[in-house]
Amino acid sequence: MDHALDTTMILNGAPVSRRIPARQHLIDFLRDEMGLTGSHLGCEHGVCGTCTVRVDGQIVRGCLTLAVQANGKRVDTIEGMSDSGELAVLQQAFHARNALQCGFCTPGMLMAAQDLIGQKRKLSREEIRAHLSGNYCRCTGYQSIVDAIEEVLQTDVPHGQG
Amino acid sequence: MKAPSFAYAKPGTLPQVFDLLERHGDGAKILAGGQSLLASLNLRLSSPELLIDITGLPGLNGIRIADGKVRIGALTTHRQIEQSSEIAEHLPLLAQAVRHVAHVAIRNVGTIGGSFALADPAAEYPACAVALDATVVLAGSKGERRVKARDFFRSLYETALVPGEIVTAVEFDAIRPNFRSVFLELARRQGDYAIVGLAAHAKADGSRFSDVRLAFLGAGATPVLAGNAMASLEGKPCSADVVAAAKEALAEDLDPPKDLTTSSAAKLHLARVLTGRALAALSQ
Numbered sequence: 218m219d220h221a222l223d224t225t226m227i228l229n230g231a232p233v234s235r236r237i238p239a240r241q242h243l244i245d246f247l248r249d250e251m252g253l254t255g256s257h258l259g260c261e262h263g264v265c266g267t268c269t270v271r272v273d274g275q276i277v278r279g280c281l282t283l284a285v286q287a288n289g290k291r292v293d294t295i296e297g298m299s300d301s302g303e304l305a306v307l308q309q310a311f312h313a314r315n316a317l318q319c320g321f322c323t324p325g326m327l328m329a330a331q332d333l334i335g336q337k338r339k340l341s342r343e344e345i346r347a348h349l350s351g352n353y354c355r356c357t358g359y360q361s362i363v364d365a366i367e368e369v370l371q372t373d374v375p376h377g378q379g
Numbered sequence: 380m381k382a383p384s385f386a387y388a389k390p391g392t393l394p395q396v397f398d399l400l401e402r403h404g405d406g407a408k409i410l411a412g413g414q415s416l417l418a419s420l421n422l423r424l425s426s427p428e429l430l431i432d433i434t435g436l437p438g439l440n441g442i443r444i445a446d447g448k449v450r451i452g453a454l455t456t457h458r459q460i461e462q463s464s465e466i467a468e469h470l471p472l473l474a475q476a477v478r479h480v481a482h483v484a485i486r487n488v489g490t491i492g493g494s495f496a497l498a499d500p501a502a503e504y505p506a507c508a509v510a511l512d513a514t515v516v517l518a519g520s521k522g523e524r525r526v527k528a529r530d531f532f533r534s535l536y537e538t539a540l541v542p543g544e545i546v547t548a549v550e551f552d553a554i555r556p557n558f559r560s561v562f563l564e565l566a567r568r569q570g571d572y573a574i575v576g577l578a579a580h581a582k583a584d585g586s587r588f589s590d591v592r593l594a595f596l597g598a599g600a601t602p603v604l605a606g607n608a609m610a611s612l613e614g615k616p617c618s619a620d621v622v623a624a625a626k627e628a629l630a631e632d633l634d635p636p637k638d639l640t641t642s643s644a645a646k647l648h649l650a651r652v653l654t655g656r657a658l659a660a661l662s663q
């Protein structure tokens with residue numbers, strides 16, 4: 218049986234092929250093999266959310282995804298989504314609102330937050346909080362993070378909708 | 380921590396899965412969403428030789444409504460259930476419950492089959508399945524078997540699955556007219572496993588309770604059907620006295636295990652609080 222598998226994924230828009238040990242999770246692959254250290258590892262068992270990345274357009278826990286499971290899939294990380302400008306508005310709002318201090322949670326927070334942007338619906342603070350419930354921040358107390366996301370959502374949603 | 384070393388296979392057919400299970404026995408583990416299994420491997424709680432990824436199998440994903448039944452394939456994700464208008468219409472108990480299952484990034488991947496196979500006593504679906512008398516569909520090399528949810532959950536993390544079998548679907552009766560469902564839970568953080576929770580279902584016309592089903596999660600080694608409380612409500616008026624008697628009767632139904640933060644007595648108290656809220660909602 219195979220302990221390592223040939224794996225091809227579209228990583229931040231470009232195809233990447235590697236032989237990957239089955240036991241390696243996606244974050245170790247991204248950080249150690251690809252040098253993409255923007256995705257962080259906190260708890261490594263699904264609780265903190267700092268490892269949040271996008272696979273085939275959906276946010277997932279990178280620490281609970283085997284890198285070989287990404288075979289044939291699109292993987293987007295904080296690096297790719299920053300470079301493409303997709304996150305620019307959110308990043309600016311986080312900056313303006315002091316929504317980060319140490320920054321450890323920030324890549325995962327932005328990933329989870331971006332998932333909300335573009336929903337053509339006004340969201341309450343409670344709904345924003347529920348969506349972020351899987352992402353721990355040990356610094357900010359969350360208020361400023363919710364403020365930043367709320368601001369972006371308000372500018373995003375045309376008045377009269379919601 | 381890092382997971383121990385294991386091999387990985389992603390078969391494309393059920394017979395291939397059964398063959399691998401047979402050849403590797405205890406050393407093989409089914410991998411569905413991985414949202415519980417990979418966490419436990421990272422914690423080195425077990426060290427399987429082989430993970431058999433079943434997410435490539437055709438036919439195990441999706442929601443089908445036919446003849447008053449709702450059939451949910453084992454690979455259907457929590458997120459699909461959450462976003463399904465069919466589930467909202469025909470299985471409102473599950474639609475309410477799924478919002479409490481973990482967080483979006485986990486719901487995107489975790490599956491209903493994995494949740495049943497894992498049988499966490501604080502998980503939401505198992506209690507819903509017991510409340511609604513659902514049927515779990517299992518398959519192995521010898522064919523298919525159907526087991527009632529109340530018989531499927533046998534003990535702490537123990538199910539009726541035998542070696543070589545997998546869960547392929549769960550079947551519920553669609554909600555009938557005049558019935559209502561209410562799912563409530565208390566957790567320390569939105570999406571965490573419940574401290575205690577309640578899946579409630581009944582026929583209620585605003586004046587009397589009938590066909591009441593109360594299944595608790597986080598209150599025992601498996602979902603617990605509160606038989607005494609249910610019996611105390613049957614055919615009775617929706618009054619404060621009747622609700623108080625049902626709450627009282629819970630002492631005979633539940634002996635919740637304490638956990639790190641909540642004593643058994645506190646859990647029983649919380650179960651009563653939820654019962655009051657659920658009965659109020661059911662009798663509106």
Ligand SMILES: Cc1cc2nc3c(=O)[nH]c(=O)nc-3n(C[C@H](O)[C@H](O)[C@H](O)COP(=O)(O)OP(=O)(O)OC[C@H]3O[C@@H](n4cnc5c(N)ncnc54)[C@H](O)[C@@H]3O)c2cc1C
Nearest residue numbers: 263409411412413414415416489490492493496502546571
């Ligand atoms: C932080 C966190 C919070 C969570 N909170 C909740 C919560 O509040 N409520 C809740 O219910 N769950 C919760 N979960 C668990 C989550 O719902 C899982 O998705 C689910 O329990 C297992 O589904 P899975 O598809 O991920 O299964 P996996 O992790 O792949 O498998 C779990 C187990 O089931 C077996 N298995 C999987 N599928 C099958 C099958 N079809 N047939 C036979 N065996 C199978 C596997 O071998 C393994 O032993 C949480 C998880 C995390 C990480």
Ligand code: FES
Nearest residue numbers: 259260261266280
């Ligand atoms: S590192 Fe993945 S959830 Fe904490």
Ligand code: FES
Nearest residue numbers: 318322354355356
């Ligand atoms: S900014 Fe430090 S953990 Fe969130």
